[in-house]
Amino acid sequence: MSEPVLYRFMAIVRYELLWNVRKKKVLGLLILVFSLATLSLALPVALSSIYDRPLSADPDHVINAGAFLGEVGFFLVAIVISMNSVSGEFESGTIVPLLSKPVSRTTIFVGKLCAALVTLSAAYALLFLYLAVGGTVVFGPQNNLDLVPVLFAGSIASTFVWVAIVMAIGSASKSSLTAALGAFGIWLGLSLVTGIYGAFSGETWILTYIPGGGATGYIAQASGGPFSGPAVRTGIASIADNLVTLVLHPSTVINFPQVDILAGVTRASAQFYTESISYVVMLSVIVAAVYIVVFSLIGWFALKRAQITE
Amino acid sequence: MSLAIETVDLTRRFGSRTAVDRLNLRVRKGTIHGFLGPNGAGKTTTIKILAGLLRADGGEARVLGEKVGTDNPRARQRMGYMPELPKFPKYLTGRELLDLYGRMYGIGKERLREMVPRLLGTVGLREREDSKIGEYSKGMQQRFGLAQALLDDPEVVILDEPTVGLDPVGMVEFRDIIKSVAGKGATVLLSSHLLYEVQQVCGEVTIIDRGVCLASGSPQELSSKLGRKATLELEVLNLTDPMVEEIRKMPSVEGAAREGAKLTIKLSTAEDARPQISRQVSAMGGVIVSMTQTGTGLEELFMQLVSESGKGEAR
Numbered sequence: 001m002s003e004p005v006l007y008r009f010m011a012i013v014r015y016e017l018l019w020n021v022r023k024k025k026v027l028g029l030l031i032l033v034f035s036l037a038t039l040s041l042a043l044p045v046a047l048s049s050i051y052d053r054p055l056s057a058d059p060d061h062v063i064n065a066g067a068f069l070g071e072v073g074f075f076l077v078a079i080v081i082s083m084n085s086v087s088g089e090f091e092s093g094t095i096v097p098l099l100s101k102p103v104s105r106t107t108i109f110v111g112k113l114c115a116a117l118v119t120l121s122a123a124y125a126l127l128f129l130y131l132a133v134g135g136t137v138v139f140g141p142q143n144n145l146d147l148v149p150v151l152f153a154g155s156i157a158s159t160f161v162w163v164a165i166v167m168a169i170g171s172a173s174k175s176s177l178t179a180a181l182g183a184f185g186i187w188l189g190l191s192l193v194t195g196i197y198g199a200f201s202g203e204t205w206i207l208t209y210i211p212g213g214g215a216t217g218y219i220a221q222a223s224g225g226p227f228s229g230p231a232v233r234t235g236i237a238s239i240a241d242n243l244v245t246l247v248l249h250p251s252t253v254i255n256f257p258q259v260d261i262l263a264g265v266t267r268a269s270a271q272f273y274t275e276s277i278s279y280v281v282m283l284s285v286i287v288a289a290v291y292i293v294v295f296s297l298i299g300w301f302a303l304k305r306a307q308i309t310e
Numbered sequence: 311m312s313l314a315i316e317t318v319d320l321t322r323r324f325g326s327r328t329a330v331d332r333l334n335l336r337v338r339k340g341t342i343h344g345f346l347g348p349n350g351a352g353k354t355t356t357i358k359i360l361a362g363l364l365r366a367d368g369g370e371a372r373v374l375g376e377k378v379g380t381d382n383p384r385a386r387q388r389m390g391y392m393p394e395l396p397k398f399p400k401y402l403t404g405r406e407l408l409d410l411y412g413r414m415y416g417i418g419k420e421r422l423r424e425m426v427p428r429l430l431g432t433v434g435l436r437e438r439e440d441s442k443i444g445e446y447s448k449g450m451q452q453r454f455g456l457a458q459a460l461l462d463d464p465e466v467v468i469l470d471e472p473t474v475g476l477d478p479v480g481m482v483e484f485r486d487i488i489k490s491v492a493g494k495g496a497t498v499l500l501s502s503h504l505l506y507e508v509q510q511v512c513g514e515v516t517i518i519d520r521g522v523c524l525a526s527g528s529p530q531e532l533s534s535k536l537g538r539k540a541t542l543e544l545e546v547l548n549l550t551d552p553m554v555e556e557i558r559k560m561p562s563v564e565g566a567a568r569e570g571a572k573l574t575i576k577l578s579t580a581e582d583a584r585p586q587i588s589r590q591v592s593a594m595g596g597v598i599v600s601m602t603q604t605g606t607g608l609e610e611l612f613m614q615l616v617s618e619s620g621k622g623e624a625r
Contacts, residue, residue, distance in 0.1 A: 004416075007416060008413060008416055010413070011413030012414070014410060014413075015407075015414075018401075018402055018406065019401055022401030022402065092399075093396075093397030096396065096397065097391075097398060097455075097458060099363055100361045100362065100386060100393070101411055101415065102383040102386040102387040102414065102415055102416070103414045104383050105380075106381075304381055307363065307364050307365060307380065308358055308363040308364060309324070
């Protein structure tokens with residue numbers, strides 16, 4: 001009696017997870033993110049010691065640090081997890097016995113994506129636990145620790161956009177190096193092109209639709225100018241931070257300046273547009289979902305069409 | 311005739327080069343079928359199409375009646391495939407990987423608990439089942455390749471140059487395993503350039519060159535079709551002229567020449583006449599010390615076919 005499709009699917013997930021763990025990918029990933037987390041916790045302590053200023057309690061440290069990895073961090077984590085997930089199998093030749101097994105290529109691709117999600121979730125769960133405990137130890141009791149799962153979910157979404165992009169390029173090119181460099185090229189190229197276009201046209205909103213930091217706005221304040229409040233970024237890398245802002249301050253409004261390079265100045269306070277935090281969050285989540293779906297489909301299609309010619 | 315593997319006008323091109331050219335391969339169920347050809351003949355390309363790793367540009371291929379495609383798991387469900395020089399994830403142990411591959415076949419955990427050690431034992435890897443595959447030698451990886459091809463007792467086993475990298479003992483063991491698999495009713499398609507190996511285990515062969523099928527059938531059938539005649543060389547104690555005279559009168563004998571204790575018999579067919587000759591010599595008091603048949607071996611056939619194919623191409 002043959003076992004159902006889910007059983008075979010779980011075999012693919014297990015195959016990938018075991019491979020990930022044994023290849024020390026996860027170890028490398030943990031070293032990377034925990035080094036950054038330790039730095040974020042230890043730096044204030046070190047600076048206070050160097051400048052001989054007592055370290056004051058900061059009950060909002062953990063929640064303010066938020067998804068501290070940032071767009072570069074998310075990108076690097078995604079690269080570590082997924083750069084050779086599909087392409088590495090082609091490069092090493094292990095794809096041949098795998099593809100000759102009676103599982104569909106769709107199952108293989110989705111299984112690999114799920115394994116990447118599980119690996120990522122495990123790493124981030126440990127990371128945020130470490131940050132919550134470390135933040136409490138270094139900066140005293142923390143507020144809003146119940147929002148840590150929100151940071152976790154937002155960080156997963158932000159990173160998974162890059163996982164999908166890297167796996168798509170890897171499946172299409174069958175080269176891990178091309179997957180990593182291609183994803184970096186997309187990030188750099190789109191950031192530059194849209195950044196320059198946004199700056200010259202004054203239409204900075206376009207940055208929201210690329211897989212990066214997004215457009216920069218400022219939380220509207222009751223007093224002061226339109227850009228005097230804390231900065232907020234609209235891109236997919238800021239989903240976690242913006243989600244926390246949405247939960248804590250749902251009525252937040254953000255002012256976005258319209259830059260005009262040709263005029264040589266940031267336009268006067270009248271030249272801005274506003275968006276609510278809920279709209280910013282919704283838009284960035286939709287953009288992330290679209291990227292994940294589109295690039296996953298590209299990766300799936302590439303694997304589905306792949307042939308072993310060598 | 312029930313076929314396990316059938317290709318009809320199978321064609322595959324790589325740019326301007328036609329690797330497989332309207333190939334009609336027919337492998338009967340329950341046979342060990344040799345798939346022969348010189349390097350670049352199109353054997354591996356054909357096998358990759360059968361294993362779902364390559365798409366055909368024309369024609370079609372079926373395994374157990376199921377049309378083969380690049381993503382048709384049903385076609386692969388009853389088939390085991392061992393690629394040439396297989397590569398496996400180095401960071402998994404033999405037992406782990408065989409278990410995972412078994413799950414991909416949908417084999418339940420209970421059956422796997424029995425099947426995985428048994429298969430690893432069959433290929434001589436039981437003692438290394440908990441070693442990582444990266445620590446396996448080339449020959450051990452070949453053995454593992456055979457084990458994973460035998461998961462779920464497949465009805466069709468496709469082996470692409472399975473003994474490359476094996477030592478002589480390993481080659482003999484492989485041949486025994488292949489015979490035992492076929493003995494249980496499976497069909498084996500064995501691609502090899504080792505003609506001796508194919509002759510040892512295959513009842514039928516298909517010879518291809520430049521992607522074209524040159525001949526298919528049992529070695530005897532092919533010899534007859536090609537008009538080949540066998541020659542027997544014997545060394546006989548108590549060999550006498552009357553004995554030689556009697557042998558000359560036998561129906562399939564064209565001529566016989568004696569040189570001391572050595573007797574050379576030219577036959578009029580490619581059929582195996584050794585039993586009849588042996589009986590005749592014994593009946594007349596002769597004792598056969600050695601007897602060799604030449605002229606109908608796979609090697610001679612292969613060389614004749616490939617050489618004629620080359621001449622045809624040159625013309």
